[in-house]
Amino acid sequence: MNRTTFLKLLTQHLFPVLKAEGFQGSGQTLRRIDGPVIHVFNVQGASGGKACYLNLGAHLDFLPPEGGSPVAPDALEESHCVFRDRLDPPPGAAFGWAYGTTREQAEENIAFIVSEWEGPGRAFFARHGSYPQGFAQMLTETDPNGIHARTALHLARIAVHLGDRARAQALVDAGLARAPERATALKAELAQVLPA
Numbered sequence: 001m002n003r004t005t006f007l008k009l010l011t012q013h014l015f016p017v018l019k020a021e022g023f024q025g026s027g028q029t030l031r032r033i034d035g036p037v038i039h040v041f042n043v044q045g046a047s048g049g050k051a052c053y054l055n056l057g058a059h060l061d062f063l064p065p066e067g068g069s070p071v072a073p074d075a076l077e078e079s080h081c082v083f084r085d086r087l088d089p090p091p092g093a094a095f096g097w098a099y100g101t102t103r104e105q106a107e108e109n110i111a112f113i114v115s116e117w118e119g120p121g122r123a124f125f126a127r128h129g130s131y132p133q134g135f136a137q138m139l140t141e142t143d144p145n146g147i148h149a150r151t152a153l154h155l156a157r158i159a160v161h162l163g164d165r166a167r168a169q170a171l172v173d174a175g176l177a178r179a180p181e182r183a184t185a186l187k188a189e190l191a192q193v194l195p196a
Helices: 003-013 015-020 103-127 133-141 149-161 165-178 184-191
Strands: 029-034 037-045 051-060 083-086
Touching: 003 015, 003 037, 003 051, 003 103, 015 029, 015 103, 051 103, 103 133, 133 149, 149 165, 149 184, 165 184
Parallel strands: none
Antiparallel strands: 029 037, 037 051, 051 083
């Protein structure tokens, strides 16, 4: 099987499920925009040409996109999103979802992908689905001292947007404490989260 045939099968079997749940688009990237919440589903070819990755992204339109350049919500890619994950293939697959060597193998992999969407795929987007409630809950459940400094930056920005200055300050402080010495740009961004 080749990538073109696999993508055609994915378009026939998974994309209708995604579109029924509000995703729109064509090609390898679908998006769902609901208020400030942006969800991105993307198919990315793996090196070697025999498999792909299924990328999941969630973003809020008031957050700067990853990478630094402004991006319109309807052009956002998974790599621009501050919350990212992948729909993992079954154990044993070295890298990504295999296209398979026969049509039957490809169809079997597609059926498994559709079933995985039902669980991990939907769960990822549900965690990043309702604003402000879901994100306020995320802030409440997150220990500022147990996350990466860049995650602290994103969550601090969300806390500011929600009007929770105390939580934003705790996240900024934790982010600054955890940021590597050489991460000067990250430290500068953290220092600018809370207006004086």
